[in-house]
Amino acid sequence: SKAEGMADKVAGWLFYAALAVGILAFILWMPSGLATAFERMVTVFIIACPHALGLAIPLVIARSTSIGATNGLLIRNRQALETAKRAKYMLMDKTGTLTEGKFTVATTLHFADQSQEEILATMAALESHSEHPLATGIKAAAIEQKLTVPAAENVQVMKGVGLSGTVDGIHYEIVNARYLQDHQLTYDKTQADQWAAAGNSLAFLLKGQHVLGMVAEGDQLKSSSKAFVAELKQQGITPV
Incomplete structure (x- = not known):
């Protein structure tokens, strides 16, 4: 998805930044001894390494997809999770969705x-x-x-x-x-x-x-349909 691609790109930049800062820390701490300088450099690498950023977004998307599947929502394209917040219209099937289907x-x-x-x-x-x-x-x-x-x-x-x-x-x-x-x-x-x-x-x-x-x-409307449609409209989404 677009968010994952952006996270990978930023993580790449942060890697080189962390590498540069770590080497700089090694040089600055050299007067205190090789062991101390090496310790400071490794500390910078561990703290500044962007592995958390690279893993965070894919894990969030995977978890969101799993929660959606548990609730009967099939997400074919993960980018839909990112674009959903900009949705203005929602297409809904009437039978069995807004109605009981009986x-x-x-x-x-x-x-x-x-x-x-x-x-x-x-x-x-x-x-x-x-x-x-x-x-x-x-x-x-x-x-x-x-x-x-x-x-x-x-x-x-x-x-x-x-x-x-x-x-x-x-x-x-x-x-x-x-x-x-x-x-x-x-x-x-x-x-x-x-x-x-x-x-x-x-x-x-x-x-x-x-x-x-x-x-x-x-067919009879579900008891929750009226409140659901009202909530969509309140969020600026027009049900169709």
């Missing part, structure tokens, strides 16, 4: 002939192959409502979007709102925006190009 289904809406229960059961079938927090909430809701969840086949992850798979011989997809907008698919955007504005995460069930239903899931 989603529960707040409401289900159906747009086609299938009932809300059928929508939820079909989504639970696909989500049974996923460990995503949103998937856990949908599966828990299906169990709570004692729904019969069919088996899903050929389930595949749609990166950054959701899941796709076959249930009872019909191909379905679970996607997010961005996917619907990108593909210009029709859905109740007004209702979706209202649920999203309330802090819910949305998942949509598709069959082909038709949006069959929508599930809104909510």
Whole structure:
């Protein structure tokens, strides 16, 4: 890191300074005898040697990295420890960081002939192959409502979007709102925006190009999140 490099450079300068002072002490104490002069020179070397400076910063950084790891903080670049004090913004993941990460289904809406229960059961079938927090909430809701969840086949992850798979011989997809907008698919955007504005995460069930239903899931803020964000702002750091 930059601090370690600076410490090594200063330690190098101090070494030559200590060497010069030690030799000077030897010369000045020569009238008192060779043994005394040698003793004074060695004393200067021991006291003035910059080994402590060369070791201090690496040890502090190593200890800081260890403490961070103990608290679940991975520091890939040690220079981050030096630049952190100048940070103005902090990027944070919401789920599991500011929130509990335990989603529960707040409401289900159906747009086609299938009932809300059928929508939820079909989504639970696909989500049974996923460990995503949103998937856990949908599966828990299906169990709570004692729904019969069919088996899903050929389930595949749609990166950054959701899941796709076959249930009872019909191909379905679970996607997010961005996917619907990108593909210009029709859905109740007004209702979706209202649920999203309330802090819910949305998942949509598709069959082909038709949006069959929508599930809104909510998550609870951690009790410490409000105080944590307030402390960041007090220190001049804007959470994003």
